[in-house]
Amino acid sequence: MSPELVMPSIEILGLEKTYQVGFWRRRPKQALRPLHLQVEDGEIFGFLGPNGAGKTTTLKLLMGLIFPTSGSARILGREWTDPGVKAQIGFLPEQPYFYDYLTAQELLEYYGQLSGVPGKQRRHRIGQVLHQVGLRDVQGLQLRKFSKGMLQRVGIGQAILHDPKLVFFDEPMSGLDPMGRREVRDLMEQLKHEGKTVFFSTHILSDAEALCDRVAIIHKGEVLRVGAVDDLTSSVRGKVEVIWQGTQIPASIKALGAECHVTAEMVRAILDEKQQDAAIDALRRDRLRLISVTPVRTSLETYFVEKLRHAETSAGSIAGGV
Amino acid sequence: MKTSIPHIASNTFREAVRDRVLYNLIAFALLLSGAAILVGQISIEIEKLVVINLGLTAVSLFGVVIAIFIGIGLVSKEIEKRTLYTVLSRPVRRWEFIIGKFFGLAGTLTVNTFFMAIGVFAALFYVSHRFVRADALIFVALYFIILEFLIVCSLSLLFSSFSSPLLSAVFAFSLFVIGSFSDDLRNFAGMAHGVSRWLATGAAYLVPNFSAFNVITSIAHEQPVAGQLILQNTLYALFYAAMVLSGAVLIFEHRDLK
């Protein structure tokens, strides 16, 4: 494999941001603890956290819109401040707003120029993108007449206009109706399919769960966990659901601490993954017909809430211990 | 080397046009034709004097007001509304943004001045029915006015890069007024003593020397303008604007966007 193929798309090397807040008595507010994160080429990466966690701060740092207190990053193998990087990335800000005296078509034309897309290709791409984000019919309308959802579409359009290798979306689904969310999800999958890397932030877990190869969970400026959605969720509980025919529950299975539900003609037992083999053996001994064994996955939602509650209490205990 | 400056400049111009900034030309035209008709009863010499004086002063004042009112929002408004996010996340360097904005605003004013100049010449022709050689001096006055605009534009941009539009407007107007009386300030510095002499001298050299750009009265009286003054004013305006823009860039380069 050539080294280029294994190069990560984003490497965040201890980026940290402390704001000075307060007008008269300035005091520091740490919005982002030193953040280390690596996003691989071609993945959809979810940056997950509640409001105020530091997601937007991270994205603004990466875009060079604000400056870090310390730390650095590499994007597409280059220093993140390298102007050459910017031609290859796309950015959708949170609740985007644009020059409202321009039409959608004009805005994309302008942004295409700024991104250095050559004239003929630009016109072609603008048509394509307007179609892709469903704004073909209103391309000649001034943006001041656009609704929030339409502006979000313009925002996505401008982010992918110059065919970037890597896109950053800040809360891409917010302000959209269910149809719109669905379309954005499809679009992100499409981008991945085209070999692009997608890094997006969200506080809506179901969006991340359905889409992401990996997620990072951020809370109060600190990344709590990074991993594949599957790993994160199944590792918490590690439970399996065993279903067999009949209404009989072998004593040995009860002894394993299984939680059993009996219905008309079958039994559902939830137990620890580690006990799975023992349970199957027990069923075999009693000649019961096994129907299925499936891992029970906690939804990301449950995981998230649990993780955050844990973070809260441990932070509390640290504060209490001082 | 590819640069975004022309794109940013032309978008700035487009914004001004769409925000109906050029509508000021209507007010200007009304003012000028009203004046021309009003003074139409007096002798030709006085009429000319009035039209040139009033016309050029209006060109200058209208322009300064526009330069300040657009200029003060050029950076701060884009930060406030976050339109900058999707610009600066492209291969656009921050200094290019400032310089592009400057040229866009300067371009807007130049176009505006061009139309006003047509108005001034039309009014002049209306009252005197012909042009004479000395009328060419009006071009010099217009040139100085544009140089003055460059300085005002740069100052508005500077203030816009770190303060709110309201404060920027106050700063820019104050500087414009003080700069217009910079001659008096210098005279005062010459007469003062002690600390006030120091302060007045410092201020006199720091504020833009707009007095030197005002040749309206002398050309209305058909007094020629020295070639040296043209050169001097050109260099001064370019240097002053460049310095102020560098300051704006320096501030903006290190600024966190909201």
Ligand SMILES: Nc1ncnc2c1ncn2[C@@H]1O[C@H](COP(=O)(O)OP(=O)(O)O)[C@@H](O)[C@H]1O
């Ligand atoms: N310009 C700023 N000045 C002071 N504090 C800020 C500023 N921007 C963000 N913060 C604070 O930093 C924290 C993280 O904010 P943000 O990154 O916007 O969170 P998220 O996008 O995850 O909702 C919040 O507590 C927020 O109040």
Ligand SMILES: [Mg+2]
């Ligand atoms: Mg946010």
